[in-house]
Amino acid sequence: MKNKIKHLVASLLVTATFTANAQETLPINLQTVLEMGGANNLTIKEFQAKQELAAANLSKTKEWWLPEVYAGLQTHQLWGAAMNADGRFFLDVSRQNLRAGLGLNTNWNFAEGIYKTKSAKLHVQASAYETLAERNNTLLATIKAYYDLQTSQLKLIAYKNLVAQSDTITQQIALQVEAGLRYQSELLLSKSNQSHLKIEMLNAQSKYNQKSAELVRLLNLDSKVKLVSIDTVMLPLDFQNELLSVNDTTYKNRSEIKFIDFTIRSLQTERKIGTTGLLIPTFSIGTYGSYFGRINGAVSPMFPLQYPETKQLYPTGMFNASFTWNIPLGHLIYGGDLKQYNSQIKIQEIKSEQFRSQINEEIANALQRLILGKEQIQIVKEGLELTTEALNQSIERQKLGTVKPFEVFQAQQFYLQAQIDYFEVVSEYNKAQFALKVARGVIL
Numbered sequence: 548m549k550n551k552i553k554h555l556v557a558s559l560l561v562t563a564t565f566t567a568n569a570q571e572t573l574p575i576n577l578q579t580v581l582e583m584g585g586a587n588n589l590t591i592k593e594f595q596a597k598q599e600l601a602a603a604n605l606s607k608t609k610e611w612w613l614p615e616v617y618a619g620l621q622t623h624q625l626w627g628a629a630m631n632a633d634g635r636f637f638l639d640v641s642r643q644n645l646r647a648g649l650g651l652n653t654n655w656n657f658a659e660g661i662y663k664t665k666s667a668k669l670h671v672q673a674s675a676y677e678t679l680a681e682r683n684n685t686l687l688a689t690i691k692a693y694y695d696l697q698t699s700q701l702k703l704i705a706y707k708n709l710v711a712q713s714d715t716i717t718q719q720i721a722l723q724v725e726a727g728l729r730y731q732s733e734l735l736l737s738k739s740n741q742s743h744l745k746i747e748m749l750n751a752q753s754k755y756n757q758k759s760a761e762l763v764r765l766l767n768l769d770s771k772v773k774l775v776s777i778d779t780v781m782l783p784l785d786f787q788n789e790l791l792s793v794n795d796t797t798y799k800n801r802s803e804i805k806f807i808d809f810t811i812r813s814l815q816t817e818r819k820i821g822t823t824g825l826l827i828p829t830f831s832i833g834t835y836g837s838y839f840g841r842i843n844g845a846v847s848p849m850f851p852l853q854y855p856e857t858k859q860l861y862p863t864g865m866f867n868a869s870f871t872w873n874i875p876l877g878h879l880i881y882g883g884d885l886k887q888y889n890s891q892i893k894i895q896e897i898k899s900e901q902f903r904s905q906i907n908e909e910i911a912n913a914l915q916r917l918i919l920g921k922e923q924i925q926i927v928k929e930g931l932e933l934t935t936e937a938l939n940q941s942i943e944r945q946k947l948g949t950v951k952p953f954e955v956f957q958a959q960q961f962y963l964q965a966q967i968d969y970f971e972v973v974s975e976y977n978k979a980q981f982a983l984k985v986a987r988g989v990i991l
Contacts, residue, residue, distance in 0.1 A: 648837020
């Protein structure tokens with residue numbers, strides 16, 4: 548049986564290669580799906596880009612202490628009236644001067660610089676956990692899609708097996724009819740059953756194509772690619788030993804909880820700008836050094852862009868410094884900023900509680916699915932063994948002409964349904980195993 552399945556998988560690969568859409572086939576298994584999912588999935592890439600943005604924002608907040616340096620030329624020209632320092636007015640004035648030098652301006656708001664930088668660092672850590680959480684959830688969705696693909700593929704193989712088997716039975720009945728051992732109606736019934744199996748096989752093919760396209764989308768592959776699982780046997784997994792060390796009552800392993808915790812810490816740190824940060828002064832410095840003097844050249848109001856001729860320049864400089872405490876009265880009276888931060892923190896705390904309840908539900912659901920799945924697997928294994936033996940006996944009796952065709956057809960249907968039940972039960976059981984890992988905070 549195992550060799551037959553391998554042969555049919557190879558046949559499926561060849562058939563898919565020569566489809567009308569000329570799709571390229573890509574053999575996969577669970578390991579390759581996890582590798583490609585972690586590398587190519589667009590949702591994961593999106594959150595990785597958000598993480599990079601958080602790191603860029605951190606770099607931006609670190610710029611607060613660096614001054615702004617400027618250098619260049621500056622001209623000043625005035626025509627008409629001008630007022631002197633002692634308040635006298637001078638008419639018909641033509642004033643022209645030039646300044647060339649280097650200057651520096653800086654305003655150090657220590658409260659914003661310190662607390663915003665710390666808040667940005669915490670936000671980078673929060674973003675990293677958010678990316679990790681989304682990666683885990685996306686890989687879980689990819690795993691489920693892979694098992695759906697494998698289930699649909701094995702169903703298709705099962706139908707192809709029965710169609711081939713039905714064709715053999717139909718040929719045998721045709722020979723028996725020619726020999727006068729069976730009725731024509733039995734041959735017609737056999738052909739009708741074969742047609743029904745072919746229709747079901749085409750439906751299974753359609754379902755398989757659908758699941759392949761879904762997994763292709765999750766893996767961000769070319770839409771022309773057709774995926775074929777090389778796992779020819781579906782076996783139940785068991786991660787119980789791996790999960791024994793994980794405590795269901797704690798939530799510290801879930802990346803989503805860590806993301807919320809670091810988001811709260813980031814908001815709490817930034818909130819300090821409006822509390823303890825008010826006690827920290829702002830330090831400002833402004834200075835420049837330049838050469839300054841009179842210029843004389845062909846400059847007029849009609850042609851201000853002509854190059855002036857410098858006659859005499861003198862060195863000059865300036866320096867200003869100040870320590871100031873900003874007292875925002877609106878902030879002290881209404882406290883709008885603090886209320887906003889407190890509301891955002893409260894929202895995150897509520898999200899944390901909601902997510903803890905969600906984790907409990909996820910763990911409970913996964914455990915129940917595993918408990919029921921174990922029982923279902925045992926039952927479906929027994930049913931598959933019984934229907935396999937019944938079908939083999941019916942086929943042998945068919946060769947001898949001692950069984951009615953409808954009995955063989957019925958045995959085929961029971962055997963097919965037992966196979967489908969087994970694939971679906973094991974698939975759901977394995978998906979529950981991975982769901983429990985994710986629920987308990989294990990990184991895939």
